[in-house]
Amino acid sequence: MTTIHDAAAAMGPGPLTEGGLRQHIAPLFSRALAGDKARREIYLANHSLGRPLDRTADDIAGALDLWYTDMDGAWSAWMDAMDDYRARVARLVGRSRPDAVVPKTAAGQGFRAVLNALPHQAPHVVATAGEFDSIDFTLRTYARKRRARVTWVKPDDTGLFHAQDIVDAITDDTDLVMVSHAIFATGQIIEDIGAVVTAAHAHNAEIVLDTYHTAGVLPLSERGGLDELGVDFAIGGNYKYTRGGPGACWLSIHDRHLRDAGPAPAGSLYTLDTGWFAKHNTFAYERPETPELSAGGDAWLESTPPFLLPYQARAGLELVEAIGVGRLRAYNLRQQAVLAEALRSRGIEPRLIEPRGAFLLVPHPDAMEMSRRLKDAGVNTDARPCPSGKTAHVRLCPDILNTEAELHRAAEIMAGLLAPR
Ligand SMILES: Cc1ncc(COP(=O)(O)O)c(C=O)c1O
16 A cells, blocks of 8 residues: 555655646545545535545554554553654644643643643733634633633734734733634734744743644744744644544643653643643652652643544644645645636635635625535535624635646636626
């Protein structure tokens, strides 16, 4: 069977081409592509739930086989797989060491671990009003229980956020800044994250960056990645661009917050979201009066980890690494340009925010309904309200499995639905 590495290598080193992808990469996705065909659907919701490789099923089955055959002997292979997962994500986002990546089952779980590590009982959080619902809801719930005070940074009239507005909201009273690298509703990339990080640190605040729409989309690890950018904490997950399905997420931590094993120094960042895997010498069963944490990122582990997590994420991460995020990004931008032109030539004006992530927008006052009608007509998209509150957008995200012919066909179908009746 062709390996992911061999398939990617067979395309050669240059820019990705549709021919190369169809010949070498599409066969790795026979099941997902058969599904699209059976549903008679052009799948453009790749920004929502990425299409899985065939190998994902084999990897998960392999993890289960270990259980059946080796029973508790499976643990060491399962833990090796977890180490491999942490190393892959660290390389993807530019963290200096594998243990700086802490497996989580949701990005929101990673965020809560940080909230619950801050020294203040009710930290002051500066967050944009464009954070994903999971984060937004968590903050509102903490605020309701008086476990946080939140300053919300609003978008402008067009729904765009500006780094300067976030910087201006940060004061000496701020404990934590929560900001998305790319805003989920619009794909807008917050360009000057460096300025936000600098402002947070100038006021002794920490920053959490939500990279769900940039990890695997932008070549984050170039030029030192998240460590070089100085981002204290980042959250992300694999069910979109890295094709790992729900449940395989992570929190990553800057190496300046990683400590030697032992009792956490008073006032330092250590989290209440903990469990026996965060203990120094987990299997020694010691119970010192002062809890002793494991070294580095392991201090942020919790209870017994979900052992399928690294297996469901492995093939997708392997593919992204084998092809290279830079090449994927360049190809996606070309596909977006093709789709935008296909829409424009049929009288639909897409909204192209610069810079943006992997998807483009078509504004529509009832975008949810439009997306439902598109689905019925054979184009799978989704829709989100604009952060301005004034309109909504259908989100369309091509990926390496979409052909140019599909993009034209999707534009044609959309034009048919939008045409005046
Ligand atoms: C920006 C962003 N953050 C987080 C998530 C997912 O959050 P959680 O893993 O807490 O469900 C999503 C899902 O679409 C997202 O778009």
